[in-house]
Amino acid sequence: MSGAVTVDTARPMEHNGIVVELVGDMALFYDRDSRSQFVHEAYALADPGELAAGVALFPFDFGVPHCPLESYAGANVRVRYVIRVTIVRSLMQSVVHEQELWVHVYNKPPAINNSIKMEVGIEESLHIEFEYSSSKYHLRDVIVGKVFFLLVRVPIKFMELALTRSESTGLPQAQAYTDTQTLAKFEIMDGAPVHGESVPVRFFLGGFPLTPTYHEGIKIFSVRYYLNLVLVDATDRRYYKQQEIVLWRRDPRRITRTRTRRTRVRLRPGSPPSSPPPPSESASSGRA
Template sequence: MSFFGFGQSVEVEILLNDAESRKRAEHKTEDGKKEKYFLFYDGETVSGKVSLALKNPNKRLEHQGIKIEFIGQIELYYDRGNHHEFVSLVKDLARPGEITQSQAFDFEFTHVEKPYESYTGQNVKLRYFLRATISRRLNDVVKEMDIVVHTLSTYPELNSSIKMEVGIEDCLHIEFEYNKSKYHLKDVIVGKIYFLLVRIKIKHMEIDIIKRETTGTGPNVYHENDTIAKYEIMDGAPVRGESIPIRLFLAGYELTPTMRDINKKFSVRYYLNLVLIDEEERRYFKQQEVVLWRKGDIVRKSMSHQAAIASQRFEGTTSLGDVRTPSQLSDNNGRQ
């Protein structure tokens, strides 16, 4: 890269030491596309080299210093001018001077803390990246390389089932039960719905998985709901005493672990939304939050020793607490 015809053009490349063996993971970009990035876990060392290749070996490159940074940051789309950095590490690779030939500089960030999972959402992005900078008088030469971080959890010690009775007085009374309140991302939701009283002509029933992204604080809070999946569990009118089984496989959907108050900037929560539709197209629904977590056992065989230690150290997701008191289903005044 040359500036105004002066100085020396240089190609900057960031290379990881374990690039050939390190696993890659698909991650959604801001424009909705999926790309593969090198996958890291909390506590793993990030090491490699910054390679500088001079395009014209007959000229020299003057600089004010060369450095490499490891950065974890959160960007809120409605406040794009501000990047909130929660991890910021820097290594100086070279003092001010000049480069007369192509060369490489080694770097190592040891046992780097990566507390949150990489995430690209509707209104927020959490990313980790390496940034190499050659400082110059006119314009810096900058090269960035993104990585993806997954947070691993252990099996929750407490994982009680969800059981609730809900209804509309003298019209509909149902009992629904889900086998757990916390599910890993490849889990299966097993449950049942039992009709105790049916005086409404119901023609259809489904379960939706809803992701709710919350960004900002105070008056500047934004909620974004996204229906991840719709799963039909009944087509036709139920009768009193009928039991409908539920079996929903999560592996086929784009899900992330539940994220709560990440760096006091955003949260991502998941809900199971039970929807009943009657013959007059009125919709009755009841939402129940569930916690999603990333299972560490599956990847441990291919993980480095550092990542295995990190996953063992990581505590399971926090408890939802007691199931709330049953409340009535919304009638069509609370339609979706």
């Protein structure tokens, strides 16, 4: 992370030093005392002295800083990174300017990614089994699965699949707040299924504003994603099953593209291309 600070002054200005900082913090919107800082790096751009009138350029380079969390702006919490420049002055108020950055944190593919198999039903009335090929997906992945109807004695009207995000905020000693948002909802079946029928599911995640899952090592908030499978019968009663999935951000630089191999034929100058061999006698002979 590198850049440059431009200082433009109309007249000479004395200062006690110029400092640039990289700051990462998180805060709850409803609690001002909850702000906590998890990243802070700083170094001096200029020693105390005097800035001449005109434009001065001060380059900086933080290298590869440790940013454990992504930038996030939710319903009740915000995670942000800023570059803060301070021109320190003793007799007058210091000059402070901030520039917010949006940070993405790339993850490695999960070492273990098991499939999901679950059952839901009502005794002697409804028995459904559904499975998904994976439990962890990158943000532009495709959810592939199937729904199996093993017992159907309830007049099903339609079935839908919804993707929801649940954001929980609050310190351990305080009251927690949970905000649930439905990001997408699709009808995957219309009409009554029959015994033994299976319905394929294919859900593309690339078109929705998703973030990675946050729930490990963070005390102030968590963000989780769920798949909700909902069935509605003829009397508008709802039968649903909820399953949590884990989302992670894939590094686009590590995506390998399969290249098609091409065969190149080089001809010598002046030599005609070779003609195909004449067909054999057995191949050219027709029926008598």
